[in-house]
Amino acid sequence: MKMRFNTEDAFVQRIEGAIEKNVSLATYNTFRFDYCAEYFAIADTLDSLKALLAWAKRFQQTVTMIGGGSNLLISADISGLVIINRLAGIGAREHSGNLVSLTVAAGENWHQVVEYAVTQGWYGIENLALIPGTAGAAPVQNIGAYGVEIQNTLARVQVINKNTSDVYWINAKDCGFGYRDSYFKGQWKDRLLITSIELSLKKQSELLLSYGGLSERIEGKPTLQAVFDTVCRVRSDKLPDPVVLANSGSFFKNPIVSQVQHKKLKERFPSLVSFPVEEGFKLAAGWLIDQAGWKGKQYKGVGVYEKQALVLVNYLETNAAPLLELETQIKQSILDQYGVQLEREPVQLPLNVGGQH
Ligand SMILES: Cc1cc2nc3c(=O)[nH]c(=O)nc-3n(C[C@H](O)[C@H](O)[C@H](O)COP(=O)(O)OP(=O)(O)OC[C@H]3O[C@@H](n4cnc5c(N)ncnc54)[C@H](O)[C@@H]3O)c2cc1C
Known part of the structure; x- marks a missing residue:
């Protein structure tokens, strides 16, 4: 249903046709949880985005942006304007x-x-093929796969300030990138929206094949196209297609533990899967969850994906409560068994609920 305002104001009239009220977000998040946006609009130009922000400011509505909805856990109706x-x-x-x-x-x-980029013969992001979602959300959690993160090729990010509508560029090095993290997911989340990104790609061959068994999986010569094809094939085999089975990819981050804790865990669990990182060791959360017996488990219409324990799936639920319960149970069992605290990867909406970003 389209919004109608009882006002002659030209500005409001100009954008009133673009804003709808009480719109279901079920088709705008890959978990397909069915919660409503109080106000809803699609921005397809920078000018339309500016007009929507001006409307939200004028009527004192909060603004939430959704791209492909593939890294979201919507767990209640969202008040204010969803763009x-x-x-x-x-x-x-x-x-x-x-x-x-x-x-x-x-x-x-x-x-x-x-x-x-691959068709043009430009190197740098081929390992990040088949990650769902929009280009603008990619820096939010610094998307990564097969040893590459977007921060490796990102030069700068264009943003718009939600309150002032000022548009400007921020250099990538100032965005606070970390493992599945950035200031856009943290301290800037209420203030800035990403409107454009600039990538710096290479024309000469520079492939990274040492992660996730990529080099062994490539059939024939490791060309740019072959890497792209292999990443797509491996991911399609391993991960559920959200169109077929609702999910948001990895539900937990790989936890980082100290050298001391890693040594103790390795003694108790010799087959523990881990990788050395600057701060200590990164543990494969999927391995922990799998070993704790969760893989393939179903619970009230949601569950743990049978081929990859890191992925939680939604078979038929329209509300997020069972998934939140399953998350709590998994976290508790991993804490009890390994003394390791898991952290959620997707962003919970509405923002500022659930105590975790
Ligand atoms: C099957 C599957 C596989 C996946 N594999 C990977 C993987 O290998 N690596 C990985 O890193 N991720 C992976 N993901 C997670 C997800 O695809 C990425 O995080 C992606 O970048 C999310 O993009 P989106 O447009 O869907 O963002 P959304 O889910 O719409 O939004 C995510 C967050 O970003 C905010 N946001 C969205 N757009 C903007 C913007 N323009 N400006 C500011 N904030 C914004 C939202 O408010 C929200 O907080 C996977 C997901 C699925 C379903």
């Missing part, structure tokens, strides 16, 4: 030498961006 980001456009600037700058509007589909 679906569909800002479109992609442009490239080839520099002399090895570099190409690829500028991508935030609402573009990330996988299609990767596919485009």
Whole structure:
């Protein structure tokens, strides 16, 4: 149902057609939980986004942005204005030498961006193929796969301030990137929205094949296209397609433990899967959950994916309560068994509920 305002105000009338009331978000999140946005609109240009922000400011409504909804745990109706980001456009600037700058509007589909770069013969993001969602959300949790994170190729990020509508660029090095983390997921989450990203890609071959058994899985010569194809194939085999089975990818981050704790765990569990990192060791959360007996378990219409214990799936639930209960049970069992605290990866909406970002 379209919103109607009892006002002659030209500005409000101009955007009233774009805003709807009480819209179900079931098709806007890959868990398919069925909660409503109090106000709802789609932004497909920077001007329409600015108009929506101005409307929200004028009527003192909070603003929540959703891209592809593939890293969300919506657990209640969202008050205020929910904006679906569909800002479109992609442009490239080839520099002399090895570099190409690829500028991508935030609402573009990330996988299609990767596919485009590969078709052009540009290196840097091929390992990040088939990650669902939008280009604009990719820096939010610094998406990563097969040893590559977006921060490795990201030059800068264009943002809009929700309150002032000022648009400006921030250099990637100032975005607080960490493992599945950035200031966009933390201290900037109430203030800034990403409107565009600029990637710095390479024209000469530079492949990273040492993670996730990528090199062994490539059939034939390891070309850019072969890496892209292999990543797509392996991911399709391993991960559930959200169109077929509702999920949001990895539900937990891989926990990082100290050297001392790692040594103790390794003594108790010699087959523990872990990787050395700066702060100590990163443990494979999927291995912990699998070994604790959760893989394939079903609980009240949700469950743990049978091929990958890190992924929680939703078979038929419209509300998030059973998933939150399952999460609590898994976390408690991993804490009891290994003394390790798991942390959720998807963002819970509405923001500022649940005590965890
Ligand atoms: C099957 C599957 C596999 C996955 N595999 C991976 C993987 O290998 N690696 C990985 O890192 N992730 C993975 N993910 C998680 C997810 O795809 C990524 O986090 C993706 O970047 C989310 O994009 P989105 O557009 O769907 O974001 P959304 O889910 O819509 O939003 C995520 C968060 O970002 C905020 N946000 C969205 N757009 C903007 C914007 N323009 N500006 C500011 N904030 C914004 C939202 O408010 C929300 O807080 C996977 C998910 C699925 C379902």
